[in-house]
Amino acid sequence: MSGYTVIPAADVKKIPDANAVIVDVRTPLEHQTQRLLRPHEHMPLDLLNPKDFMLRRGLDRETPVYLLCRGGTRARAAAEKFIAAGYPNVHVIEGGIVACEGCGVEVSSAQAGAATGTKIISLERQVRIAAGALVVVGSILGYFLSPAFYLLSLLVGAGLVYAGITDRCGMALVLTKAPWNKAAAAGACSIIAAPGPKSPGGCA
Amino acid sequence: MLKPDVRGFFDPVTATWSYVVWSEGAADKKCAVIDSVLDYDMASGRTATGSADKLVAFVKQKGLQAEWILETHIHADHLTASRYLKEKLGGKTAISRHILEVLKTWQSVFHNEKDTPLDGQQFDYLFKDDETFSVGALEARIIHTPGHTPADTTYIIGDAVFVGDAMFLPDVGTGRCDFPGGSAADSYASTRKLLALPDDYRMYVGHDYPQKSNRGPLCLATIAEQKSANILANQGVGRDIFIKNRIEADKDKDVPLLLLPSLQVNLRAGSFGSSVEGVQYIKIPVDKI
Structure with a gap:
């Protein structure tokens, strides 16, 4: 082949x-x-x-x-x-x-x-919002519930570094499957x- | 059954699909060309062969031999390139015998019988209804599917069904029936004939009007898809409703821009006819359409 x-x-x-x-x-x-x-x-x-x-x-x-x-x-x-x-x-x-x-x-x-006049924000901005939200949630839960939740923030941070270096973003790939990104x-x-x-x- | 390979060529100016049909599985390299387009500019009267040359290049590049140059009907919106293709590629020009009725209908408008014989001899071959023929090793047959015009036919080559303007893709519907000799009742009967073919047969349409559905031009739907989804003629649509909707849709439709040159040239199998001092003409009948 x-x-x-x-x-x-x-x-x-x-x-x-x-x-x-x-x-x-x-x-x-x-x-x-x-x-x-x-x-x-x-x-x-x-x-x-x-x-x-x-x-x-x-x-x-x-x-x-x-x-x-x-x-x-x-x-x-x-x-x-x-x-x-x-x-x-x-x-x-x-x-x-x-x-x-x-x-x-x-x-x-x-x-x-x-x-089309539809206000869908760009994938780049969606990634920033999603990553930021996960870091905030990880930090809050890590402080109040269990330090294990700090791992979430750590993972997102590492993922962003990886995405920046390789220009491959797993989160963007997941987000492309979201319904609002298909409806456009x-x-x-x-x-x-x-x-x-x-x-x-x-x-x- | 040997299944054909099909290459479609879309002309965005007239929204026409032309096809080259052959079989990679066959030892021969024979092909048929269906519903070709000769570019024509109404304002200047100039022809061009850009669309036809794409087809010629493809046939030559593939090393195919044109056996047939077919028309599904006398097109009213574009000129056929059949004569040009015959010069370039060889092959026999052919159409249904029903065009004899169309020749007669337009004789009283154009009076072109001197270079547009009423016996259809300008075509190399005239098919009878349900006649079988072959494209190399591919089995083919022609069926009468009137409605859009009285002489519309469908070529069934292997499992590929070339319907011309008898039906369009599911979201577009069917061909208009307001031309002389057109009939919504006939069109309904023709759609039932086509939907009775096996579900997995591929129906290739003669035009596509994708701007209506915000998509790009496509050429094919299966019989099963047409049965379930054709907006005008799906399996569930009754005869009376179809006729009512068709007549409604055809009300006040524009005459196709290229109607007059198309009819004259297509009735002559792609020729512009006799000349005066080397100049060929298109007639514009006044107050006759």
Whole structure:
């Protein structure tokens, strides 16, 4: 079984629009906040079923698939899914949308919740609030109930250091599964650069 | 049963899905092309082959041989690239024999019978209802699914069902029935015919209008999904209700932007017809539509 390849973010500019597909596997909230300006598909990692995804978009087995997330971790998980489903032409965009922005690939400017008017705070802020709350709770319970609760604060602190150094945040991954982060946009969508059907009166 | 591989190409300007159908499992490299698009700009009268060339590139890259260039019906909203594709890829252009009725209907509007023969000889082949044929090793058949137009047909190739505009994806519904010869009652009967196919058959639609549901363009739903979820024509919808809803939905609909050039070119199997001093024309009938 062949594996996937990893391409540098700068190579996103070389991916053709025709006969290739870029799949952003981040959550609807993240996608709504900031996304590639070029044509791509959006399908959150936990909803991704590679065979179903490809069939419904009329893509064949050999169509090159390029996977994108925030930093590269979820894209790798998505690539494993495609490889396991038997797709031979699978690529991970190294460093995700963060790296894309860094090397001049066109990305929409960040604007939380602006598209739908829903006020969902960014994942980054959600992590800060959740981590801070856990530290406070751990300290209070540690003082009043049992010193064992200080361990909670210790763990969160260590986790934040780890997340800062490796840029992998377990808490963010857990938070992406929260219902309010899924409700932002129903299901998956794709972004097409062309203006869309402009002829009045289709056949529906 | 040999199951086909399908590659869809979406044209965002006319919201049309075109398909290349073949089988990786077969020894031959034969394919069929269904419902292709020739780009056309109404204001300037200019054609372009960007959409068709994507399809040509794909067929060539895969090393496929076009055996058939098929149309599900005479499209009213886009021009077929069948003639261009035949030049580039070879293959036989084909459509249902029912288009003879459509040729007759529009003869009184366009008077193009000199370069648009009423016997349909501009197509390489005219299918009879329920005729079986093959795409390489794939078994195929055509069934009559009128309603959107009187000559709409569906190609069933292996377990893939190409319905043209007889049905759309569950959240979009079915094709409009307000064109000449269209019939909501026929459309209902056609949807029942399609829903009677095996549950796991893949229904590929001729258009998708995803902006209505805030999603990207998709091309496929299973028969089971259509049965349970088609907003206009699911299993539970009765004939009278369907007809009432369809007529309601078609009230005051805009005429498709490309209706007049589409009909003239599509009735000629993709040709712009005879020329005057090398110039070809599209007729615009006044007060006839």
